[in-house]
Amino acid sequence: MNDNQYIYQAMFLLDNGEVREQGFNAMRDWVKTTLEKHGATVKVLRLWGERPLAYPIAGRARATYLLGWIEGTDKTVSNAKQEMYLLGPVFRNMFLKEEEIPAEELGLGIEVIKDEDVKVLDDTPVVESLFEEEEEAESSETKAAPEGEAEKTKAAPEGEAEKAEGDAPKETGSKEGEAAKPAEAAAATPKTEEA
Amino acid sequence: MTEETPKAPAKFDFKDTETLLRYLDSQGKLYSAKRTGLSARQQRQLKRAVKYARTLALLPYAG
Numbered sequence A: 001m002n003d004n005q006y007i008y009q010a011m012f013l014l015d016n017g018e019v020r021e022q023g024f025n026a027m028r029d030w031v032k033t034t035l036e037k038h039g040a041t042v043k044v045l046r047l048w049g050e051r052p053l054a055y056p057i058a059g060r061a062r063a064t065y066l067l068g069w070i071e072g073t074d075k076t077v078s079n080a081k082q083e084m085y086l087l088g089p090v091f092r093n094m095f096l097k098e099e100e101i102p103a104e105e106l107g108l109g110i111e112v113i114k115d116e117d118v119k120v121l122d123d124t125p126v127v128e129s130l131f132e133e134e135e136e137a138e139s140s141e142t143k144a145a146p147e148g149e150a151e152k153t154k155a156a157p158e159g160e161a162e163k164a165e166g167d168a169p170k171e172t173g174s175k176e177g178e179a180a181k182p183a184e185a186a187a188a189t190p191k192t193e194e195a
Numbered sequence B: 001m002t003e004e005t006p007k008a009p010a011k012f013d014f015k016d017t018e019t020l021l022r023y024l025d026s027q028g029k030l031y032s033a034k035r036t037g038l039s040a041r042q043q044r045q046l047k048r049a050v051k052y053a054r055t056l057a058l059l060p061y062a063g
Helices: A016-022 A024-037 A074-086 A103-108 A126-194 B017-021 B040-055
Strands: A006-014 A041-057 A060-072 A090-098
Touching (some): A006 A074, A016 A024, A024 A074, A090 B040, B017 B040
Antiparallel strands (some): A041 A060
């Protein structure tokens, strides 16, 4: 890592629950102070939008997007990322190196909006539904598996039975012969007893 | 039957999901350069923008 200063475009995904509880401005200030603490110069930091996520992230279905343009070193960015990963309302972030800050963005600066103006919709409980689906899938699998096994176990004796039946004439012949011998012996013994 | 290829912007931005969606199929997979009709450089820019958008959950992952 070198100490060269770069311009970064940054996007932060804020947890809607925390934005609702503490207000958008508090969350924006937290991001700003975190970046500045690690030596970055925040040029622009504004609300990009509150929108649904294309896929659920840790049970969240929606997020508040914060767009920023900052100036800093590689180390600044990596340290800020590390802190945001461990603490605070930011659950995902991305920093991209850019050549310059667009004039339209520079005009916006650090946007101040009333907390009431930031409409944060309720998150649907994605985690519960996901777990329910998984549990249902698992239960259906476990139900299906014994049946399959049962079919196998049922099928196996039939096969064996068939085999036994197929082999039966040979075995029965010998067994009948063996069985006939004791019967003959039994029939002979009473005679001896009587005698 | 020839499909109309969308007019490519000067630079692909990961935030411009409406534009990016025109280059994705219903599964979220990126069309080939043959189909998009973009140059190799533009196709690379598009690919990068789509991947950034996916990281930020602006676009879905394919599948």
